[in-house]
Amino acid sequence: xxARVRLVLFLAAAxxxxxxxxxACTGLPRFGSEAHPYGDRAVAxxxxxxxxxxxxxxxxxxxxxxTLGEESILFTTVLGATLLLRRARDEREKQPVPERxxxxxxxxxxxxxxxxxxxxxxxxxxxxxxxxxxxxxxxxLATALHxxxxxxxxxxxxxxxxxxxxxxxxxxxxxxxxxxxxxxLIAGGAFLKNDLPLGTFNTxxxxxxxxxxxxxxGIEVASGLIVLLAHFLDQAVEITDPDGxxxx
Amino acid sequence: xxxxLIGVAVVFVAAAATVAVLCRDPARQAVVLAVLGLGLSVLFxxxxxxxxxxxxxxxxxxxxxxxxxLTVRKVNxxxxxxxxxxxxxxx
Numbered sequence: 001x002x003a004r005v006r007l008v009l010f011l012a013a014a015x016x017x018x019x020x021x022x023x024a025c026t027g028l029p030r031f032g033s034e035a036h037p038y039g040d041r042a043v044a045x046x047x048x049x050x051x052x053x054x055x056x057x058x059x060x061x062x063x064x065x066x067t068l069g070e071e072s073i074l075f076t077t078v079l080g081a082t083l084l085l086r087r088a089r090d091e092r093e094k095q096p097v098p099e100r101x102x103x104x105x106x107x108x109x110x111x112x113x114x115x116x117x118x119x120x121x122x123x124x125x126x127x128x129x130x131x132x133x134x135x136x137x138x139x140x141l142a143t144a145l146h147x148x149x150x151x152x153x154x155x156x157x158x159x160x161x162x163x164x165x166x167x168x169x170x171x172x173x174x175x176x177x178x179x180x181x182x183x184x185l186i187a188g189g190a191f192l193k194n195d196l197p198l199g200t201f202n203t204x205x206x207x208x209x210x211x212x213x214x215x216x217x218g219i220e221v222a223s224g225l226i227v228l229l230a231h232f233l234d235q236a237v238e239i240t241d242p243d244g245x246x247x248x
Numbered sequence: 249x250x251x252x253l254i255g256v257a258v259v260f261v262a263a264a265a266t267v268a269v270l271c272r273d274p275a276r277q278a279v280v281l282a283v284l285g286l287g288l289s290v291l292f293x294x295x296x297x298x299x300x301x302x303x304x305x306x307x308x309x310x311x312x313x314x315x316x317x318l319t320v321r322k323v324n325x326x327x328x329x330x331x332x333x334x335x336x337x338x339x
Contacts, residue, residue, distance in 0.1 A: 032251075055299040123302070131298035139306035146314075225311065232318040 050198040051207040052129045059133065060213040064192040068177055071217055075174040078224040085231040091239045098153040109151020116144035124218035128207040134214045138221025145226060154237055163230055166223040173220035180212055250294070257291035278316040285309035 029035055039054075046057035059067050087093065120141035127133030149157040181192040188195035196208040205211065264284040271277040285308025292301035 053299075132302050133299065136299070136302040136306055139303070139311060143306065143310045143314075229311075229314070229318075232315055232322075236318040236321045 047201075049194055049208060049210070050201040051210050052202045053127065053131065053133070055131070056128050056133050056210055056214060057207070060128075060210045060217075061194045061207070064181070064194075064209075064213060067213070067217065068181065068192070071174060071177055071220060074221060074224055075170070078170060078228050081228050081231050085235055087234075087239060093238050094240050096154040096237050098155065101151065101153070106151050109147045113144060113147045113151070116140060116147060120144055120222070124215065124222075125204065127214040127218070128210045129202060129204065134217030134219075135221050138218045139225060141218075141222040142225035142229065146229065149233070154233070157233075161226055161230065163227060166226050170220055170223040170227060173216045173223065176216045177213060177220075180209055180216070184209065253294045254291070257287065257294050261287045261291055274320045275317060278313040278320070281316065282309050282313040285312070 029037075042058055042062065043054050045062055046052075046054040049057060049061055051057035051061060120137045122137070123132035123140055124134055124137030127137065145161055146157065148160050184193040184195050185191045192209070192213075194208040194210070196212070198208045199206040261284065264280060264287050268277055268280040268284050271280050285304055288308060289301040289305040292298075292304055
């Protein structure tokens with residue numbers, strides 16, 4: 001396919017998409033208007049299941065099946081990266097040398113690491129009540145751990161992240177989402193049906209399966225991202241080619 | 249007042265995204281991407297979507313640029329003899 005054919009093909013496809021997109025946009029409610037047909041229904045459904053954070057209710061209750069798919073995407077990504085970035089036969093590991101860290105950087109990391117860990121755990125635990133949830137809190141937890149690398153060096157980071165434990169936690173958390181779904185299927189008759197006691201509105205245990213699935217996603221995202229970053233960091237810091245040749 | 253905030257955020261996001269596209273060096277692109285992520289999360293927060301803003305802040309501003317920088321460091325690594333450590337080891 002020549003560049004000219006490609007360009008013509010692109011322009012034709014872009015014109016079709018632009019036409020349909022503009023036609024669809026004319027049917028949207030006006031920007032910033034008071035009427036939110038989907039929002040009103042979602043809020044009513046969330047309140048019926050005593051979940052204070054409507055977004056979490058949509059993610060883990062009304063559209064829990066979508067979230068199962070999203071969670072599986074992340075799990076597969078980590079799995080794929082683990083497979084692709086494993087140490088090849090012609091690569092060898094090199095123990096990274098500790099580098100000098102500015103005292104202010106060290107202080108910054110030492111102060112911020114526990115604060116960030118608490119923030120991450122808080123965001124996960126209160127996903128059903130306030131903005132945030134398993135995904136956001138999980139990413140905060142995963143990045144928080146890497147402050148150890150910024151403030152100290154790679155060997156300290158290796159000590160604070162037990163990769164085998166995290167691998168298992170990642171798989172168990174990913175599996176537990178499906179297990180909760182099947183448990184609901186057996187107990188209530190529908191996959192991922194919110195059939196647990198709903199609790200008192202606006203308390204940490206409210207929402208039935210929402211906090212359970214939220215916690216599962218939090219653990220999966222946190223451990224999955226730490227494992228993912230570990231493979232990238234290993235490639236960048238530890239693994240070298242045997243004779244210093246560039247591999248393509 | 250709110251319309252102005254939204255307008256400023258939209259313009260900032262559009263400008264940052266354009267710079268990210270026009271930037272040719274991947275390492276610089278990662279930094280611009282982090283700035284773009286920050287702008288997007290401000291835009292989401294102004295549009296009253298704090299959940300998405302939090303995700304965007306964590307993933308777009310911290311995680312994605314970090315992964316890009318690590319990849320660039322690995323791919324750009326000079327041969328073992330003339331390694332210049334720490335020059336592009338962002339993060």
